[in-house]
Amino acid sequence: MYLGVLMFGVGMLITNLNLASTLIFIALSINMVIKANYEDRLLRTRHSNALDYQQKVIGLLGRKNA
Numbered sequence: 001m002y003l004g005v006l007m008f009g010v011g012m013l014i015t016n017l018n019l020a021s022t023l024i025f026i027a028l029s030i031n032m033v034i035k036a037n038y039e040d041r042l043l044r045t046r047h048s049n050a051l052d053y054q055q056k057v058i059g060l061l062g063r064k065n066a
Contacts, residue, residue: 002032 006029013025036059043050 002036006032 009025009028013021040050040054040059044054
């Protein structure tokens with residue numbers, strides 16, 4: 001879902017390219033990364049096998065999670 005929000009933001013940025021749009025997109029990107037990392041930490045505390053799962057999937061930034 002976060003990747004979809006970021007792709008929507010890229011589309012909005014391309015159609016209205018100016019300084020304000022760029023700053024808003026950067027803030028949106030930072031927010032999405034922070035939220036994804038926070039949710040990953042919550043998942044690891046709640047489920048014991050979450051770390052195994054997170055090491056198998058690719059995260060938001062194209063890197064392995066955890």
